[in-house]
Amino acid sequence: AQSVTQPDIHITVSEGASLELRCNYSYGATPYLFWYVQSPGQGLQLLLKYFSGDTLVQGIKGFEAEFKRSQSSFNLRKPSVHWSDAAEYFCAVGREYGNKLVFGAGTILRVKS
Amino acid sequence: ETGVTQTPRHLVMGMTNKKSLKCEQHLGHNAMYWYKQSAKKPLELMFVYNFKEQTENNSVPSRFSPECPNSSHLFLHLHTLQPEDSALYLCASRHGQASTDTQYFGPGTRLTVL
Numbered sequence: 001a002q003s004v005t006q007p008d009i010h011i012t013v014s015e016g017a018s019l020e021l022r023c024n025y026s027y028g029a030t031p032y033l034f035w036y037v038q039s040p041g042q043g044l045q046l047l048l049k050y051f052s053g054d055t056l057v058q059g060i061k062g063f064e065a066e067f068k069r070s071q072s073s074f075n076l077r078k079p080s081v082h083w084s085d086a087a088e089y090f091c092a093v094g095r096e097y098g099n100k101l102v103f104g105a106g107t108i109l110r111v112k113s
Numbered sequence: 114e115t116g117v118t119q120t121p122r123h124l125v126m127g128m129t130n131k132k133s134l135k136c137e138q139h140l141g142h143n144a145m146y147w148y149k150q151s152a153k154k155p156l157e158l159m160f161v162y163n164f165k166e167q168t169e170n171n172s173v174p175s176r177f178s179p180e181c182p183n184s185s186h187l188f189l190h191l192h193t194l195q196p197e198d199s200a201l202y203l204c205a206s207r208h209g210q211a212s213t214d215t216q217y218f219g220p221g222t223r224l225t226v227l
Contacts (some may be wrong), residue, residue, distance in 0.1 A: 004155075009153075013218075020210055032213065034215075036218075041220070041221075042220050042221075043117070043205075043218035043219045043220045043221050044203070044205075044218040045126075045218070046215050046216075046217075049213075049215065051213050092134075093197070097209060099144060099161060099163070099207065099214075100161065100169065101158075101216060103155045103156040104155060105153070105154065105155045106155070
């Protein structure tokens with residue numbers, strides 16, 4: 001069965017600083033990986049996804065993520081954080097065949113000015 | 114995101130009440146999902162419907178009863194809930210069954226059970 005670990009419950013960064021949110025997954029076959037963001041009172045919005053090919057994936061709002069099979073990781077990065085990026089971020093893994101996603105517990109990002 | 118709408122956005126109910134949550138998607142998708150989001154816990158998949166047929170019930174208590182009358186609408190009927198059922202209930206939709214298809218989420222219904 002798949003599982004996702006987001007080791008950091010909370011992260012605080014200064015506006016303009018770089019950001020890296022960690023995600024580790026457990027799945028024996030080819031993982032399909034996603035990052036979603038949830039602003040307060042809102043549903044989840046897809047930032048980016050990885051299925052195959054280039055291991056560095058570009059997403060919306062200036063985010064990118066890198067798939068590292070050897071480390072079972074799919075970390076999310078942004079070179080310069082904006083105050084509007086404050087939200088909760090979820091990593092998720094899906095199977096090659098199937099229609100279910102398994103989500104991590106989320107990381108709450110706080111941005112200080 | 115306005116592709117998936119949920120009503121009501123907030124609901125307070127007693128343990129003896131019966132209420133329903135509604136989800137509507139305007140994206141032409143064929144699969145719809147109910148998730149439960151509790152504080153400090155990962156999203157929990159509750160139900161999956163594909164082409165109006167339930168294909169997944171993730172051991173959800175019978176006090177939650179889903180209904181999918183067509184591919185655009187999904188309901189969650191609630192009765193005799195418990196306080197621990199208080200949570201954000203999210204609906205999502207997806208075009209098909211390909212794993213590459215993205216799930217699109219609604220804004221959720223914040224449910225409080227007294």
